[in-house]
Amino acid sequence: MKKIMFTGGGSAGHVTVNLALIPRFQEEGWSVDYVGSEAGIERQLAGSLPEVRYHGIATGKLRRYFSWQNVKDPFKVVKGAFQAYNLIRKEKPDVLFSKGGFVSVPVVLGAWLNRVPVLLHESDLTPGLANKIAIRFATGVCTTFPETEAHMRGGKAHHVGAVIREELLQGDAARGRAFCGFTAVRPVLLIMGGSLGARRINQTVRSLLDELTKTFQIVHLCGKGNVDPSLERPGYMQFEYVQQELPDLVASADIVLSRAGSNSIFEFLALRKPMLLIPLSRQQSRGDQILNAKSFQAAGFCEVLEEEELTEQALLQKLSLLYENREQYKANMRKSEMNDALTAVFELIKKTASK
Template sequence: MMKKIIFTGGGSAGHVTVNIALIPRFLQDGWSVEYMGSESGIEKQLVSSIPGVRYHGVATGKLRRYFDWQNIKDPFKIVKGILQAYRLIKQQKPNVLFSKGGFVSVPVVIGAWLNKVPVILHESDVTPGLANRLCIPFAAAVCTTFPDTEKFLPKEKSHYVGPIVRQDLKRGSAERGRQYCQFTDKKPILLIMGGSLGSRKINETIRAGLNQLIQRFQVVHLCGKEQIDSTIQCPEYKQYEYLNEELADVMAMTDIVISRAGANSIFEFLILHKPMLLIPLTKEQSRGDQILNAASFKKSGFSEVLYEEHLTVETMISDIIRVYDHREVYKQNMEKFIQNDALSFVFDLIKQTAK
């Protein structure tokens, strides 16, 4: 009888990429694969394009750390999502649920637990996010990217696996990337990634310093949903909301990266040996996880860190040039990083846990 797995996770691309890396393994192994996410989140956009995977949308509320009138309505949405997930999972009868986190995962994990379906969580950051903290009591196992995360988890559930990187990113072509962006090989390429939802402050600073940047670099700017500035017309500056199929080629041609410090992205840059300038989300914008991620990478010699409170055109350009001028040092440090076969470990753990 064909085994079935349901994946969940969403709200941002970082809560989907590990699932996207795992899904082909299960399809190749003959499993039936379903995905449960929000009714209109980025996870639906990313997963719907994968052949052989059926997507199910459920209601979800956002777990905010600040006052918002939506906080009054959202508990009812979460309850509705739990009921929807419970019914769907009872109907689908999966052998196991794998959750990457994000607020959408909470009702799905609870729905699986109510159906006595074993749950495995994945935590990318140094400290567990709020959604995963809520889900840990319902999980059989928690896989971690950073070894330090284990001290925040029940010992019997914790499994340090290391970074899970999408295999297709390793197959990018720098030549195809330059053709896609209409760039040459005469000038180095700077890639800016503010996360799938973008970063207004980073976007504004990049554009304010663009005339100085293009004197030394060709610039690819992944600026986030609805944040393209159509008034800028420059052959050495290409902006996109988000890249999917073309991302591997664009990353292959990239010389250095400016990025937020979401764990999935920065580990992908690490595996691809891309020197980084990290601009983590502030504590006012987040729970501080990106600050810890960035500090860990700087300590290991993989990146420099520019805190958003200090972000100006001058500090940004100065730090970009410093990272580029010392790029070989960062690459040498990255080459010393020992990568576990995390993908195979998690794949095997899921198969062993499946009922």
């Protein structure tokens, strides 16, 4: 029996591609293992999958800013690398596929030390810090944007496009509205701040609920621990995070307010959902979401609002503009070419394993 090991975590964006690939390998009879952190969101998402063995290891976050955690986290990374090395030596996978995130670095290193071929996936236009470290130990890197190849050396880049979860394409709008108790008469606004939530977006949206619910029915995915029961009202549904119902909720949306993580925005593109993107600022990130958002804005797929410019008035104006021009955004999206990236990555992993 062929065996594949997946890694990636820290946020849902570092797990979703793995979740899309795992059923493909299970259908062909592969044994599947997943290595992630001991308590991260990847344990919740991947650990609940049938016939997937989840292994938790010690992890330390790779920070670009000063924090006292930077003093002790390297020791966690070293511990995690030893755990990953011993695990991979025991399980002997044919290939490791890494979606990135800080948990992936010790796993990639452990695979390399055991001479297990490693294939990475980079969603954003420029590689993240974890993947920058891991690239030197990898056989190849799957990229979403063709421009990403310019940031890599050694001919390791394979441009495959955006991986879209197949189940997301099967969503039913009527079922999504019924889940929220919404009607088909008024438009639906879907708000996604990411799996960990977005405090600034949450606060601004909630301060505008009276105004927004005059026009929209709102589905608010606000992140873990961010549900506020005092705000419950007709036409406003809030959830920490949804998994099984997500395809139906996205299908029901007329417009979307979101961060600019690559996985999410390409899924909205595939589903022809007009977007208002509020990328993470450079103070909060390395600026990858800003590049993603600008790329989509240039293609006519979205409106963009920088977090530094986020005010109640600015948000209302941008959402109004987006909704008024939604048909033009959909027309632009229909012109985009979306290849079958999921199959391309699937075949590339099998080819890498056969080596």
